[in-house]
Amino acid sequence: MRILLTGGLGFIGSAVVRQAVQAGHTVLNLDLQTYAGDPRTVASVADSDLYEHRTVDICDDGAVRQAFEDFFPDRVMHLAAESHVDRSIDGPAEFVRTNVVGTTVMLQEAQRWLTAHPNEQFRFVHISTDEVFGSLTLDDEPFCETTSYDPRSPYSASKAASDHFARAWFHTYDFPVVVTNCSNNYGPFQFPEKLIPLMVIKALNGEPLPVYGKGDNIRDWIHVEDHAEGLLQAAIEGQAGSTYLFGGDAERTNIDVVHMICDLVDAVAGSGEAPRRNLITYVTDRPGHDHRYAIDFETTTNRLGWKPSRSFEDGLRDTVQWYLDNDDYWEPILAGRYAGTRLGSAE
Numbered sequence: 562m563r564i565l566l567t568g569g570l571g572f573i574g575s576a577v578v579r580q581a582v583q584a585g586h587t588v589l590n591l592d593l594q595t596y597a598g599d600p601r602t603v604a605s606v607a608d609s610d611l612y613e614h615r616t617v618d619i620c621d622d623g624a625v626r627q628a629f630e631d632f633f634p635d636r637v638m639h640l641a642a643e644s645h646v647d648r649s650i651d652g653p654a655e656f657v658r659t660n661v662v663g664t665t666v667m668l669q670e671a672q673r674w675l676t677a678h679p680n681e682q683f684r685f686v687h688i689s690t691d692e693v694f695g696s697l698t699l700d701d702e703p704f705c706e707t708t709s710y711d712p713r714s715p716y717s718a719s720k721a722a723s724d725h726f727a728r729a730w731f732h733t734y735d736f737p738v739v740v741t742n743c744s745n746n747y748g749p750f751q752f753p754e755k756l757i758p759l760m761v762i763k764a765l766n767g768e769p770l771p772v773y774g775k776g777d778n779i780r781d782w783i784h785v786e787d788h789a790e791g792l793l794q795a796a797i798e799g800q801a802g803s804t805y806l807f808g809g810d811a812e813r814t815n816i817d818v819v820h821m822i823c824d825l826v827d828a829v830a831g832s833g834e835a836p837r838r839n840l841i842t843y844v845t846d847r848p849g850h851d852h853r854y855a856i857d858f859e860t861t862t863n864r865l866g867w868k869p870s871r872s873f874e875d876g877l878r879d880t881v882q883w884y885l886d887n888d889d890y891w892e893p894i895l896a897g898r899y900a901g902t903r904l905g906s907a908e
């Protein structure tokens with residue numbers, strides 16, 4: 562495939578780039594390199610003839626149009642976004658710009674290009690999140706393809722809007738859109754504002770571990786490499802107009818996740834600060850904090866043959882080890898563009 566991919570210097574996009582290039586696909590990566598983008602995430606493939614990066618804002622229609630004209634893609638994989646719920650509480654406007662306006666620019670320029678260069682194989686894969694479906698109680702059934710949208714944070718509202726625009730392009734213009742919605746990802750190269758890397762790094766440094774509210778919120782965790790495999794399969798085989806859900810089959814409360822991280826860090830990093838469970842500090846809850854997300858991905862398994870291959874226990878152990886071995890990835894970030902401070906407390 563010739564994949565025009567957005568957001569490929571970020572956490573999930575870079576995993577897709579690494580897998581795609583290793584599988585022999587040609588990738589043009591459009592990424593503005595915001596605070597969340599980092600070229601080190603794709604260093605392993607950056608010298609390949611199959612890979613090119615351009616510093617492009619997805620809201621810049623001229624630059625996006627030029628990329629289509631130069632590259633002649635047969636797939637678009639659109640991952641560029643503002644992705645952190647807490648930042649969306651502090652500054653929602655940027656989420657509207659990137660996630661809503663940026664997505665419509667990508668759809669418009671892709672459609673313009675496809676109209677001029679018809680290709681039956683062409684797919685526009687729009688990558689989204691389970692947060693668009695809202696918040697579950699313990700008794701609710703997991704989200705599925707037909708669950709109604711009920712976004713509750715500025716982040717999830719902006720992603721929901723972008724999903725609606727993607728589907729509108731399919732229904733209105735017969736443009737071959739595929740939408741994917743996935744649960745919480747974890748793994749190497751995740752920016753340290755997110756729960757798992759933040760807790761691992763703070764535990765390694767012997768700092769307080771800020772758990773929001775009572776720590777009883779539930780997330781379904783999927784390893785980023787499992788998600789990237791699913792996304793590439795959806796790009797290859799996905800039916801235009803279809804939605805594919807990806808989940809990790811690993812629902813955990815936040816406090817259970819933090820306990821696991823404390824115990825793993827105690828085991829791999831030595832006993833200096835042990836037991837690190839003593840570092841846990843309950844802090845003011847996230848405003849509008851969604852209680853539970855859970856995904857029923859059986860239809861995706863039936864249609865794509867995909868299911869996650871890594872258990873949360875194995876994946877989390879490997880991830881903790883990765884952050885321990887790669888302090889040269891996160892130490893400069895903490896010394897520069899994100900110091901590990903609380904975001905989105907609305908205080």
Ligand code: NAD
Pocket residue numbers: 567568569570571572573574591592593594595596597598599617618619620639640641642643644645659663688689690691720742743744745746747752
């Ligand atoms: P990330 O924040 O790690 O990376 C986002 C990337 O987009 C960065 O490289 C950034 O430089 C780039 N970007 C931001 N604004 C841009 C712009 N205007 N133009 C071009 N590039 C821009 O995000 P992530 O966690 O890798 O998430 C990727 C996608 O997957 C997002 O669409 C997100 O909503 C979705 N998603 C994430 C998760 C998760 O758990 N992280 C789960 C499901 C879905």
Ligand code: TDX
Pocket residue numbers: 644645646647689690691692744745746754755756757759771772773774778779780815847
């Ligand atoms: O310091 C923290 N303490 C804490 O208790 C942080 C950063 C988070 N939390 C809680 C909030 C959530 O219940 O941990 C849970 C996970 O938080 P995040 O890592 O911020 O993820 P979440 O808000 O669930 O959203 C993530 O999953 C879906 C991604 O950031 C989104 O991009 C994705 O769409």
